[in-house]
Amino acid sequence: MGLHRARRLARPMGMASSLDEWLVERSAEVRPSGADRALRRLSTSANHNRLWLVAGTLMLLAGNRPVRRAGARGLLAVALASGTANGVAKPLFPRRRPPDESVPFVRRLVKPPVSSSFPSGHSASAAAFTAGVALEYPPAAAVVAPVAVAVAYSRVHIGVHWPSDVVAGAALGVGLAWATHRWWAVRADEPAMLGPAEYVDPVPAGRGLLLVVNPSSGSGAGARFAAELIGLLPEATVLELDPERDLVADLERGIAAGGITALGVSGGDGTVSYVAGVAVRHGLPLAVFPGGTLNHFARDAGVEDPVRTVAALNAGEVVLADTARVDLDGGEHRDFVNTASLGGYPDFVRIREQWERRLGKWPAAALAMIRVLLRARPVHAEVDGESNALWMLFVGNGRYHPAHQVPMSRPEMYRGTLDVRYLRADVPFSRTRLVWSTLTGTLEHSPTYVRREVHRIAVRVSGPPVSLATDGEVDSRARDFVFRSNAAALPLFRAAEDGPVLS
Template sequence: MRRVRRARRRSTLPVDQTAGDSPVQARTADPQRATYAAQMGSRRPSGLRRAAAAVNRWDVTTSDAIAKAEFPTVIDRGLPLLTRAADRSVLWMAISAALTATGNPRLRRAAVRGLGSIAVTSLVANQLGKRAFPRRRPMLGAYPIGRIAHRVPTSSSFPSGHSASAAAFAVAAAIECPPLTLPVGVLAGAVAFSRIYTGVHFPTDVLAGVALGATIAGLGAVVARAHHEAPVRPGVEPASPQRARPSGHGLVAVLNCDAGSAGNPILDELRDALPDAELLVVTDDDDVIEVMSKAAERAEVLGAAGGDGTINAAATAAMAADVPLLVIPAGTFDHFARDIEMTDVADAIDAVRTGRAVRIDVGDANGATFLNTASLGSYPEFVKVRERWEGRLGKPIAASVAIVSVLRSCPPLAAEVDGVQRRLLLLFIGNGEYGPRGFVPRWRRRLDTGDLDVRLADEARHGSMWRLVAATLTGDLYQSNRYVELTRPSVTVKITGDTGYLALDGEVADAPSEVVFTVRSQALTVYRGPSSGG
């Protein structure tokens, strides 16, 4: 009995075999119900143990019923194969590859969001959940031999990592592309049920995994909104009509194939629609800034396809050459393109053909341009860690590693912000006013306000990065005296400790000891999408 009690104290859920069983005996014996009673002994169980015992009894009863039930042949043969395909998320990676191969930007974004959600969910489920709630797997005596999973894990049964990943991918993909809800949702449900059907998990393991995955995918939608969720903009920026270019004459467009979806599909669409345009494709060996500068010198309109870093380089070159900028959506999230209502390549083609353009503000940091945001503190540290690992792990998993690293060990940045000494966890500066409040800004209704959107969080005490994340998600952030949110035309930051890094539109460099952030009012002429007003 002494040995059994020690095992029970290490787990918050009832274990499912006696401690004296060998692994083979424990996996094939049948008396699961008697085991828990034997472990409890003669003492009256507490309320928590009684609840755990009730859950255990329901789990065992339901598992036994499923094990003994007869299913159609297609189920008997298909579910073991499906659960095997979902090992290590191979199934979801294959679906993501298929979605990306379609060339449809919406499906590609769904794939990226789905894999990102899986990366975070797997980290939480496997590294935190299974360690916090150790639980043995179901015993397999009642299961037909043909159903039992090809690979039975030895890790904790609670929660189900496969179910968590399936739910995370399905919810995330549906958020980005609602038509995927039914097919991906049904597949995810089948994967979750297959974990019970093949004897690998109890039902509550699967339910907990589904709840965890869906929650993380939902929180991901708070942090990074889906492409179709942008608010309707009033389109009040000053109009700056340009000459209509039905065939693209005078347009020089630079396509960065390394950013998001830029590449052959976009190149082909532009070539067919704008036959007189000059189209340039940059590679790993090219200096994007140099290519942009040379293109702008001979262009009447400078076009750019790529991520926000590519668009930043294009804006700098366009202002220097005093030519309008055509943004061609081709990055992963296309933050700036969405704010000017450029949702796809067809919008860009229509804009240059009709000459629809406006003048907008540009952010300035010691002479460097930013169209979206600038930041100091934890975000640039996150980007540096992610870039360090993404070559080996891929972007979604590298991002998960970076999040954990920053939350655990990112030091505060000692700095004066407009003369006030602070220890910054994060300083966000937006070119124009962003919504909503907090550290998950997602949109701008105008791009000509003449103001910077300044948001900062001061260090309060040890562990405050975790509290900052929690407060952001719960809405308690705005009640904290360590959080500041304001708008002003300029901000001066003097770094008094280690300088760290400065991020401009997601591109990270070493931070200078003093940075002056200002607004260049209506400094850039940019083509806009068809749904803006004005």
């Protein structure tokens, strides 16, 4: 009976091609070996996506930043591929599976699947996970790919799929993994473009450097990092951050005492922004040592390696970077190096940062946005004289990418640009539209989303004062806000070969 019966059974619910039958025959002729049991076990280990769930979870828990992003995208691609293959494609394209007699008895499953043969859900998930990982971190995909290929082939080897089922499933998985690009951009790990390289007086061994250290940064690891850093800069004047004291006032006193030619900071983005503001005000170059948890500024500016930053101090190598400031109610001001925000955005950032280390930035951002939008109240304000109701407002120092998705990277931080984005609440069904457009990657077409690149922008809130967040710190309330860029105002110690600079 064998494959001749398979041809006859296949006709009512989708016909197996002659090529499918010929390939299954060739596979069945392979002599029995230990590979039969191994492939059967591998195939069953991928049931219900268990294999990929374990692999992705390990990447999220144990990997570095690119590996964690790869694991998150791989798991998301698996969810899309598995749902589409099993929930949509199989019911739409019913097809008989190969008969039991198509492969030797030793290869067969005790309980073979009874759903439609087309397409292979196992192959779709395997290809989706591999392609998703490859988008973020190709070296990890090189490890995963042979396993994925073995899983896909195993479905033919144990006689539960035709080869064309496997090919179609793999194509579906790769396509859906690639489609995640549309609403979750791949982060560029290259540093931002900064200004031309310049030279200042060298700071050998930290001589003339006033170094601020935050021992509580980096989830408690700041003290150990600071001790190692001080060992590299034995002649620096060290100022330990004290939550009970005014950091800016302490810095001003240290500079006024004389002998200070440069500032340094070891801490998170909030600490960096305070010290950067003082550096700009006094025209002093700044050395940044990433001692925080996420270190957005250090990563974007290409100064993540403290040893190379020390080398730049010794050589006096700097590049110019933008900073930004916001004036509050015409009086006090706040400097920032990453972002400032109003409305629900501070809560959005807080929730996203709690989740992004394990989920990746886009999934964390999408979940955070949904959670905030469900609870937020709109802020009524004039933006450069235009009346709006806003769910949240984002002002970035420099140009962020992508323009019409959740910002993932900062390709430029030199031309005096503020990247302004806000979500409008005065559009019918604005919350529903925002959630839908975020999840479908169509934010640029939504009337609820506005983006501008400007050098200055003024926001006047109607009603009581609202909270302002700068670089993750929520410490001010006001009604009038004027945001402006300080173009190329910050000389930043960085070795010239550490990242791109303008000539």
